[in-house]
Amino acid sequence: MKRIAVFIPLAIFAGFAVALWLGLSNDPTHIPSVLIDKPMPPFELAPVVPGQRGLSHADLKGRVSLVNVFGSWCGVCTEEHPTLMKLAANRTIAIYGIDWKDTPADGAKWLAEHGDPYIRVGNDETGRTALDLGVTGAPETFVVDRNGKVRYKQIGAITDTVWHDTLAPLVAKLEAER
Amino acid sequence: MIAEVGRFALILAFMISVSQAILPLIGAYRNDRRLMSFADAAAQAQFFFVAVAFACLVYCFVTSDYSVEVVAANSNARMPLLYRVTGTWGNHEGSMLLWSFILALFGATIGTFGKAIPNRLRARVLSVQGIIGLGFLAFILFTSNPFARLFPAPIEGNGLNPLLEDPGLAFHPPFLYLGYVGFSTAFSFAAAALIEGGAGAAWARYARPWILAAWILLTVGICGGSIWAYYELGWGGWWGWDPVENASLMPWLLGTALLHCALVVERRQAFIRWTLLLGVMTFTMSLVGTFVVRSGVLSSVHAFALDPARGVFILGLIVVATGGSLALYAIRSSKLPIGEPFGLVSRETSLLLNNVLIVSAMATVFVGTFYPLFIDLIGRDKISVGPPFYALTFVPIAIPILVVMVVGPFLKWRQDRLASALRETRPALIAAVLTAVAILALSLGTQIPAALGLGLAAWIAVGSLQILFRRIRLGRVAFSESVRLAFALPRSTYGVVAAHLGIGLLVAGITGSVFWKEELVLAMKPGQVTQFAGYKIEMLKAEVGQTDDYEFQRGFFSAAMGEDRSPILLIPELRFYPGRQSETTEASIRSGPIANLYMNMGEQNGETWPVHLFYHPLVVWIWIGAFFMALGGALSWSNGRLRSLARAPASAKIAAAE
Numbered sequence: 001m002k003r004i005a006v007f008i009p010l011a012i013f014a015g016f017a018v019a020l021w022l023g024l025s026n027d028p029t030h031i032p033s034v035l036i037d038k039p040m041p042p043f044e045l046a047p048v049v050p051g052q053r054g055l056s057h058a059d060l061k062g063r064v065s066l067v068n069v070f071g072s073w074c075g076v077c078t079e080e081h082p083t084l085m086k087l088a089a090n091r092t093i094a095i096y097g098i099d100w101k102d103t104p105a106d107g108a109k110w111l112a113e114h115g116d117p118y119i120r121v122g123n124d125e126t127g128r129t130a131l132d133l134g135v136t137g138a139p140e141t142f143v144v145d146r147n148g149k150v151r152y153k154q155i156g157a158i159t160d161t162v163w164h165d166t167l168a169p170l171v172a173k174l175e176a177e178r
Numbered sequence: 179m180i181a182e183v184g185r186f187a188l189i190l191a192f193m194i195s196v197s198q199a200i201l202p203l204i205g206a207y208r209n210d211r212r213l214m215s216f217a218d219a220a221a222q223a224q225f226f227f228v229a230v231a232f233a234c235l236v237y238c239f240v241t242s243d244y245s246v247e248v249v250a251a252n253s254n255a256r257m258p259l260l261y262r263v264t265g266t267w268g269n270h271e272g273s274m275l276l277w278s279f280i281l282a283l284f285g286a287t288i289g290t291f292g293k294a295i296p297n298r299l300r301a302r303v304l305s306v307q308g309i310i311g312l313g314f315l316a317f318i319l320f321t322s323n324p325f326a327r328l329f330p331a332p333i334e335g336n337g338l339n340p341l342l343e344d345p346g347l348a349f350h351p352p353f354l355y356l357g358y359v360g361f362s363t364a365f366s367f368a369a370a371a372l373i374e375g376g377a378g379a380a381w382a383r384y385a386r387p388w389i390l391a392a393w394i395l396l397t398v399g400i401c402g403g404s405i406w407a408y409y410e411l412g413w414g415g416w417w418g419w420d421p422v423e424n425a426s427l428m429p430w431l432l433g434t435a436l437l438h439c440a441l442v443v444e445r446r447q448a449f450i451r452w453t454l455l456l457g458v459m460t461f462t463m464s465l466v467g468t469f470v471v472r473s474g475v476l477s478s479v480h481a482f483a484l485d486p487a488r489g490v491f492i493l494g495l496i497v498v499a500t501g502g503s504l505a506l507y508a509i510r511s512s513k514l515p516i517g518e519p520f521g522l523v524s525r526e527t528s529l530l531l532n533n534v535l536i537v538s539a540m541a542t543v544f545v546g547t548f549y550p551l552f553i554d555l556i557g558r559d560k561i562s563v564g565p566p567f568y569a570l571t572f573v574p575i576a577i578p579i580l581v582v583m584v585v586g587p588f589l590k591w592r593q594d595r596l597a598s599a600l601r602e603t604r605p606a607l608i609a610a611v612l613t614a615v616a617i618l619a620l621s622l623g624t625q626i627p628a629a630l631g632l633g634l635a636a637w638i639a640v641g642s643l644q645i646l647f648r649r650i651r652l653g654r655v656a657f658s659e660s661v662r663l664a665f666a667l668p669r670s671t672y673g674v675v676a677a678h679l680g681i682g683l684l685v686a687g688i689t690g691s692v693f694w695k696e697e698l699v700l701a702m703k704p705g706q707v708t709q710f711a712g713y714k715i716e717m718l719k720a721e722v723g724q725t726d727d728y729e730f731q732r733g734f735f736s737a738a739m740g741e742d743r744s745p746i747l748l749i750p751e752l753r754f755y756p757g758r759q760s761e762t763t764e765a766s767i768r769s770g771p772i773a774n775l776y777m778n779m780g781e782q783n784g785e786t787w788p789v790h791l792f793y794h795p796l797v798v799w800i801w802i803g804a805f806f807m808a809l810g811g812a813l814s815w816s817n818g819r820l821r822s823l824a825r826a827p828a829s830a831k832i833a834a835a836e
Contacts, residue, residue, distance in 0.1 A: 006511050
């Protein structure tokens with residue numbers, strides 16, 4: 001018994017080391033979305049820019065689209081914005097926006113300043129819709145197929161690299177689906 | 179050119195560490211004097227070359243040599259000289275070089291000032307230091323080269339993360355590392371004892387000064403980090419249970435336990451195995467701390483280099499160092515002596531209890547720190563563990579430690595009666611009860627937690643002073659005789675008194691700042707007056723402007739307590755660093771022994787500025803308490819060092835007799 005006891009510290013340490021090793025291969029930014037392959041939960045959002053239309057889940061059916069969650073307070077969104085503007089200018093894909101935890105006035109000012117790549121923008125000042133969507137931070141972008149189902153969630157900014165390597169092939173695949 | 183010199187010096191240091199790791203070990207095994215004495219020279223040479231490399235990197239930072247990648251990424255010629263120097267370790271590569279520099283420094287001090295340590299033990303200790311140095315120098319050379327060149331060199335450097343651009347940063351990480359890395363000596367002494375297959379009173383006497391030095395420096399480092407967080411992060415907190423803070427607390431707790439049980443080894447030759455195990459574990463926690471910060475396994479505000487490849491390397495180092503010495507422990511521990519028996523009520527028992535409780539407290543911090551990782555591995559949600567967890571786990575274990583630590587020093591070695599120790603602590607008990615009752619009476623019974631907390635603080639503070647009073651026989655002999663005794667007492671006794679008293683002050687500070695804190699958020703414009711925590715606070719004016727480094731918005735406020743007292747001026751500031759596109763808040767703090775008034779200001783919103791006010795009673799005593807602990811350690815260290823030198827001839831005789 002005593003001979004085994006002296007190995008206890010070593011055994012405990014070995015277990016801990018294995019856990020740390022597994023932890024290393026665990027990507028801290030990988031947060032799975034519960035919505036993948038499920039329809040967008042229903043929502044009706046008021047417009048950000050006065051006079052324009054807001055955004056509803058029903059708008060997302062019919063074509064493959066991106067739903068981009070942003071906010072005028074979010075620094076990374078400003079960095080991401082030129083990529084979205086380019087995609088919109090080239091009519092590459094339909095982009096919808098959800099202005100998250102932001103007043104409509106600030107959101108409208110931000111869009112006026114940086115440009116508006118979105119077909120429609122809804123205001124989610126209370127964050128209620130974002131909660132249903134399982135948003136963990138801004139910017140975050142959902143890829144929605146033509147049946148209105150969420151197929152992918154991009155956490156963090158869409159850079160040119162992210163678009164070319166990850167999103168563009170996926171969108172092409174979804175557009176080929178019948 | 180200078181960068182290449184630095185890299186070359188690092189390669190030389192690496193090669194020296196290889197021979198330092200191997201040759202003295204062979205020398206100690208074959209009892210070859212020449213090979214053993216090589217250890218001292220190697221440790222000194224390794225220190226020299228790592229110091230050259232470190233100086234070269236500092237030079238690159240000071241001269242803003244943007245052709246060196248880390249300089250371009252982390253520094254800027256517009257920064258003041260102090261921050262160009264401290265910027266050297268404000269990044270991953272530089273901080274790892276500082277780590278190795280301090281490791282080599284400790285090795286060199288053993289090689290230079292540790293001549294009293296028997297040759298064989300010293301050779302083995304330095305060999306283990308060499309193995310650790312080898313690992314970290316390889317880590318730097320192969321994964322984190324600080325001297326990598328950038329071509330073409332950019333015209334403008336990126337600048338330092340402005341959060342780190344603060345005098346606190348100049349001193350906090352070096353002290354933290356001095357402590358962290360200093361515990362490598364605990365590890366090396368423990369591993370050397372396991373290789374040797376023996377340890378006793380002499381071993382404890384040789385190891386203790388180095389462990390104590392590391393503990394003092396870590397205490398200063400943690401305290402400095404806490405002060406830095408308090409005034410720089412802008413939320414008025416002094417401890418956040420952040421993974422990286424925990425990573426420094428865990429080795430500190432184990433180091434504290436280690437110091438106490440090394441005392442038992444020295445006096446009674448008991449707890450030897452446990453002490454060696456603690457020595458290994460303490461430094462393992464330092465390594466784990468480094469791993470946490472460097473690997474990104476746990477995300478945290480401190481983790482400024484997220485790179486899994488580096489994480490794998492450090493994990494490999496931990497596995498080799500800790501796994502290796504625990505395996506050695508498993509093989510060798512049966513050969514170690516058991517020690518002398520002791521009674522249920524004795525100094526030994528109280529120190530054993532101290533150790534069990536401190537290690538349990540460390541375990542709760544450990545679980546809290548790594549729980550998110552384990553949950554993640556099982557595949558559940560990402561979670562983080564916050565202060566409520568520690569309030570429920572750490573605090574209930576800390577309280578018995580605080581109760582027992584007052585009684586322990588009055589117990590005799592081997593066997594004592596509890597009643598006689600309790601009689602000595604009676605003044606402490608009276609002080610505790612009076613304090614608690616006074617607070618309950620003044621608050622009409624509403625402040626129960628604060629009354630208990632300050633009662634506990636009084637128990638510890640008076641109980642600690644009682645150690646001194648008993649030793650000088652205060653009140654039992656003539657006062658002049660007590661004064662004479664006070665001068666004759668060894669410094670280590672004052673060390674114990676100061677360190678324990680420091681804990682009492684710390685408890686008082688924590689209690690006041692947790693239970694009596696006040697907070698107010700409001701929008702103010704110049705001319706506006708508000709009442710807060712007994713102060714009349716008026717916004718005088720606001721200023722907007724810029725310096726070379728940043729743009730600022732600055733508010734001027736007067737705070738007056740009562741009509742007849744002259745008001746004090748508070749000037750909180752919001753800074754924007756264009757180079758980094760980031761903001762910092764510079765809180766304005768009025769510090770005092772009774773309470774701190776703490777003020778923050780946000781960005782202008784129309785006519786008004788958002789203002790955040792905090793009132794933190796007794797908070798300064800947290801850091802004064804930590805200072806007393808470090809002071810106690812220093813007193814004890816100066817005493818212990820002299821004693822071990824004085825006994826050097828005797829131990830040389832023992833070594834000769836072997």
